[in-house]
Amino acid sequence: MTRIAPENWLFTRGPQSVRLVRETGSNSSFRLFVYGPGTEVVTHDFDNIAECLKRQAEIEHRLMVVGYELAQLSSDRRDKDGIWSGPDHRRAPN
DSSP states (O other), X not given: OOOEEEEXXXXXXXXXXXXXXXXXXXXXXXXXXXXXXXXXXXXXXXXXXXXXXXXXXXXXXXXXXTTOEEEEESSOOSXXXXXXXXXXXXXXXX
């Protein structure tokens, strides 16, 4: 499965956390990873985005019912203006 811009969401409850990661494959397949709580990892495979989103919503709802809160959206670490504010780790031109 070729990975195209995975998206992820972090849910926390005290010291526990659960991260949902959704990946889109090049062949229109979809994969939803559930990391946590603890060391548990579950993978769900889907043939269409509608089923993937439905399952993701069910998992998110279940997490919130038992007290988890959404702590972080997506993997985009840029600031609200869309500009990365962290250090530039790219190599200087030779």
